[in-house]
Amino acid sequence: MIHAEENAILKLSLSPLSCKGSSIYITHFPCQRCCKLIYQSGIRRVVYLQESMKIEKELIFFKKLRIKIEKLNIINPDGEIGIRAGFKIQ
Ligand SMILES: [Zn+2]
Numbered sequence: 001m002i003h004a005e006e007n008a009i010l011k012l013s014l015s016p017l018s019c020k021g022s023s024i025y026i027t028h029f030p031c032q033r034c035c036k037l038i039y040q041s042g043i044r045r046v047v048y049l050q051e052s053m054k055i056e057k058e059l060i061f062f063k064k065l066r067i068k069i070e071k072l073n074i075i076n077p078d079g080e081i082g083i084r085a086g087f088k089i090q
Pocket residue numbers: 003004005030031032033034035
């Protein structure tokens with residue numbers, strides 16, 4: 001199974017754009033595999049809504065590599081929390 005982060009990064013790799021220096025917006029904090037892929041792709045900021053597991057190791061990984069991490073609290077008018085994986089090219 002392919003994760004949303006992998007799917008977004010792979011789709012962008014088929015375009016003329018690059019992940020280098022970009023931000024990724026995701027609903028859940030990424031798993032270890034996606035953390036490595038995020039770093040290797042050049043993404044330098046991770047914005048997420050919630051954790052679905054313990055993230056201590058992943059936080060240390062990102063902090064060592066100077067990847068910015070931001071947790072959002074977004075509730076839409078229906079009272080649901082959610083955004084889709086995507087990029088903001090800087
Ligand atoms: Zn993942």
